Amino acid sequence: MSFGGPQWPQEPQEPQQQGQQGYGQPGGREQQGRGQGYGQQPGGQGYGQGAGGYGYPGPQGGAPGPYSGSGPRGGAPAPFPGAPAPDPFPGAQGGGSTPDWGALADASASRNRRRRRLMIGGGVLATLLVGAIVATAVVATGKKDDTAKNGGGTPTGAVSPTEAPSPEPTFSSVAPPPPPNPKDYISDPKKDKAPLTAEGLFPGTKLTMSGRPYKKGATSATTNCAAVTQGGLGAVLKDNGCRKVLRATYVRDGVAVTVGVAVFPSEAAALRAKERATGGIAPLAGAGVGDFCRATVCLRRSNAIGRYAYFTQAGFADGKKVTTADKGVFVSSDDLGTFAFNQIYARGRSQASAAAGAPGQ
Incomplete structure (x- = not known):
């Protein structure tokens, strides 16, 4: 059922307690009790059914309770003096028949943020775990990087703690003599x-x-x-x-x-x-x-x-x-x-x- 506004967020519906199913919810079987939707069986609290409905006699055969808009939520008057008027739209937020779209959107955005944070944190943790496993495997097997095998472990010009400095190549500034001419x-x-x-x-x-x-x-x-x-x-x-x-x-x-x-x-x-x-x-x-x-x-x-x-x-x-x-x-x-x-x-x-x-x- 549409209310002419934004559609419901496509998020999983939270389970409701028995006897508190909101009207217009998709899915399950209808239950008797307070808070049911339209067209309920006798004994329910829907419109036009039994005692307490709008424009019908009360249970005591008293005068009908016409709708006056003076109830706590701007709806039907309370059946007894001092008692709160019944809520005609159980589960709905606010005083009218329209749900609180802003609250629902905030809740959905909050869940998305939590999900993104969990995914980012999980990725970082997985990366750190893989790096730790690789480092542990290298140390355990005693293998080194390929550059060490090829003599590239020590930068050019650096001296190993256990080795003497390697002499730099020298070149003579004097050109070699040409080969003899026959x-x-x-x-x-x-x-x-x-x-x-x-x-x-x-x-x-x-x-x-x-x-x-x-x-x-x-x-x-x-x-x-x-x-x-x-x-x-x-x-x-x-x-x-x-x-x-x-x-x-x-x-x-x-x-x-x-x-x-x-x-x-x-x-x-x-x-x-x-x-x-x-x-x-x-x-x-x-x-x-x-x-x-x-x-x-x-x-x-x-x-x-x-x-x-x-x-x-x-x-x-x-x-x-x-x-x-x-x-x-x-x-x-x-x-x-x-x-x-x-x-x-x-x-x-x-x-x-x-x-x-x-x-x-």
Whole structure:
């Protein structure tokens, strides 16, 4: 039943005592007695029923008690002088038929506040309980945090009570020296002290360059530099202080090439000999290779690296004249010149590596 105002708060109804059920309550069976709702069975106190109702004779057959509004609550008059008038709406708050909405709302809000406080307090208590259980388990099992296992238990720079302070890393402000340069060792006679022989400079019996195989012939070494030259090369070598000449001959597809390496006291001397070269290195026969580049045209070339100058003379083994169309001769000359360069540089690299690994270097 609605009264046109706010609805009843949706809270659980408090149990009422027997015989005090308020009118309009949902649910249970109707009971006889004082305070029942409309339409009660005879003997109740509802409107229009039995004695005491409005506009009906009293139990003594006296005059009817008309409604006058003079009762204690502004309702029916008291049936007896001095007695309180009956309450037509038992359980309702206030003097009228409308419930006290403010009181009901305050009660509901108070219950909600108590519920929230209980939930918050319960959550805090549960959190503290879980933390205490975890801490107890860690202490009981003797385990520590992972940072302690990884050496992260002590902050950087801190000192453990049982350990000495760890020294801080130090760095030198002096830059380390650069690694030795192989060219320095093949340019300076004071550093270039490794043994130097024809077999050491031209090892093995075969040579392969870019997939092209060469067979090695004879080798030689001499300190008489001019004796192993043709044309004006001897004088050039002598004038620049040549100390030794090492030679070797290689053969491939009918082309023979002699490569000669001249050793000088300095890089500048070797460079001058290369630039002023005339004539060529004398071809070296022997070890299965006949005379070649005698009274014919051959290909002569010269170059230098460090204190070494190297020369090549290439031609046909049968004495045929070399022309610009003979590409095989040019290729063989290039192969042997590259081989000589690589061998001289490897000599410098070997000595530089040895110096880098020596104590004090």
